[in-house]
Amino acid sequence: MKHDTTDIQSLLSKHDIRPTQIRKAIAGLLFDGSDKHVTVDDVIEMARGQQIKTSVASVYNTLNQFAASGLLRRVSVEQGRAFFDTNLSAHHHFYFEDEERLEDIPVDAINIQGLPKLPKGRRIKSVDVTIRI
C-alpha cells in the first residue's frame, strides 16, 4: 500500500506528532509501502536525493521521535550505528555482516516454543531473533 500526502499527514496526527515540513518529508521517504531498514545516514542521503533540505540533528530528532511514537522500530545489531525498521509487525532478521545490511524473516518462518518464565514483575517488551550470516 502506498501513502499519499494526505495519508502521511493523518499518520503523523494519529500518533500525536505535529506534521511539520521535515517530518512529513521524512515520513514520505520512509512510509512508501515497502519495508526498509535505514540508518541516519541513509535518510540524510535519501533526503538529499529528493532536494529536501535538513540537518543531521533534525534527522536524529525525527527518527527518534518516530521510534518513540511507534512509527519505527529501532534495531540494534551492531554497536555504533542504529537501524530503523519500517516494518512494525512481528518478524525477525537476517543480518549480512559483510554488507552491514538487514533483511526481514517472516515471523512464521521460525517456530519459537516455550519461552522461559520471566523474572518476577517483568513483562516482555520484545523478542528479537537475529540470524547473522
Added chain:
Amino acid sequence: MKHDTTDIQSLLSKHDIRPTQIRKAIAGLLFDGSDKHVTVDDVIEMARGQQIKTSVASVYNTLNQFAASGLLRRVSVEQGRAFFDTNLSAHHHFYFEDEERLEDIPVDAINIQGLPKLPKGRRIKSVDVTIRI
C-alpha cells in the same frame, strides 16, 4: 570450574595469545568459572578493585583480541556500549532495559524450529535471541 594461574596461562596459549601480564590479569578476572556479561568499564573497575594497573586502550585491545580469538563473545543489544559474554556455549539472553543488564537463558529453554532457508552461498554465523524486558 575455577581456573588457577596455570589454567589461565594455558588457556591463552591454547588460543595463540601471548600470555602477557595484562592479559593474564584480565583473563583471571573474567574466567573464574562464573558466566559474566561485562562492558569495558566493568573490566576497568574490576581491575582497579584488584590493584591491577592498566589503561583504557589496553582493556579494549585485550577484550577485542579475546573476542577475535573466541575466548569471549561480543553481544550487541544497544548502540553505544558493547557487552562481552564469557559464556561461549549456545544460549540466549534476557536484556533488562532499565538496568542495562544481560542474563543468560539456557538454550533448551527456547525451542526454535524450522529456520528459514538462507540466501545462496551463506552460512549461519550465529542465531541470537534477545528477549527485552
Added chain:
DNA sequence: ATAGCTGCAAATGCTTTGCAAGGCC
C-alpha cells in the same frame, strides 16, 4: 501569541589509533 521545531556548532560517550617506551621469546 506561544509552545514547539529546526539547524548550526559544540559537546558527549564509546572506541580506535599513533607512537614512544617497555616486555616477551
Added chain:
DNA sequence: GGCCTTGCAAAGCATTTGCAGCTAT
C-alpha cells in the same frame, strides 16, 4: 635483538545537546 604489547593522549564516529531563530496552531 626484534617483534609484540602497553599506555598515554589525540583522533574518530555516531549521537545528543544548547540555543537562537523560525513554524505551526
